[in-house]
Amino acid sequence: MRLPDFEAWAMFAAVVEHRSFTDAARAMSVSKATVSKAITRLEQHLDTSLFSRTSRRLALTESGRRLADHAARIMEEGLAAEEAARDEIAELAGVVRLGAPMSFGLKRVAPILAEFMALHPAIVIDLHLSDERIDLVESGLDATLRIAAMPDSSLRARRLCDVVGHYVASPGYFAKKGRPMHPSDLSNHDCLLYTNLSNPEIWRFARAGGETVAVQPHPRMMSNSGDAMLAPLRAGIGIAFLPDFIIGDDLAAGTLEAVLEEWQGAPIGLHLVTPPSRLRPARVEACLDYLAKALVQ
Structure with a gap:
């Protein structure tokens, strides 16, 4: 049995997250050529194109869009496994990327995150505020808050409280x-x-x-x-x-x-929406737990 090309899947996830071969390579501390070769290798193995490339724009193909969620889960589970192995729970560090509605984010979420960051000085919060419905995969977010009736989807949605x-x-x-x-x-x-x-x-x-x-x-x-x-x-x-x-x-x-x-x-529900995988880096898990408890109070 041929094993999956985990490196190529991870690099595909990174390009989707950063929307750029160059930025993905910089984030992973590898050359752009290494990323490009990995994507080409994956496309050849899958016999499909993952990106539409022009001189000005990089966009996912329909196949790439369908597979991006799988790639993100592979990346997340690998990072979660490494973090668990290093036992970093005692000193959480790294970036947590969150989305929230604009007004709710300013009035309720930002103050809670300020408390969380004071407790964990090595964690960096990347907060995206928008009333538009945010695509977790395309935006590279670890989680987002949504005030809405949640349709069926592959995402995991936890209802935190009512919004009246x-x-x-x-x-x-x-x-x-x-x-x-x-x-x-x-x-x-x-x-x-x-x-x-x-x-x-x-x-x-x-x-x-x-x-x-x-x-x-x-x-x-x-x-x-x-x-x-x-x-x-x-x-x-x-x-x-x-x-x-x-x-x-x-x-x-x-x-x-x-x-x-x-x-x-x-009443409309406030939901915490995350990717399908249950495995998350410890810093993300800690942030989401803190946020959920504060919002439910």
Whole structure:
């Protein structure tokens, strides 16, 4: 039986992570020619192209995209095995690459990571904040946090806690426009829409007893950032649906007020999403455990 070319698989994973033969070679302290030969060797063995190469761009082929996750798992399991053999748990070191939604990352994740880094001065955090759905394999992340209903996939998703949202506006807006008592009343109101959703033009409501309502709100503002809506909300421009971690302080201070509370649907889950492999370097495992415990509290 011919053994897999583990070196070539690992170098393929590194090129996917760094999106460059040169950067992958530098990260592995080998020559670019060594990486190129390994990829060519793997492509010849698999009888398929893994990358589309031009003078300006390096992109995965469809075959490369399908195999990238396998390569990442081979790399992760090899690193985890070596780290376990070296017994580095007592002194964790290296880079942990994490993704998180923009507003949630700034308000909740960054402070937790600051505490973690203070405890582990040899660990470097590479934090990517974006409300776009992040591809773990293509971005080379060890894990990402997602606030969403999780579809079936090859990734591992651990639900950490609920994220509760509210329909809110300023007292001044309600004094001017009145309070909606039923979702259908929103047709007479100005609304601020968060666009980074699969269907942002429709607001769906549900309440005890199973009654559901779908409403097409009248948009006064649209944005892919919930934080960007705070100033217009406080200025009395309209109504928005936003999570607690963005509007919690305003609700407590009374600068925003919630309506239609009996129409709250099921809370959205905060998930910690990781690649399929259960094996992770000790530094990653420690960071994810610390992050999960802090967020569940």
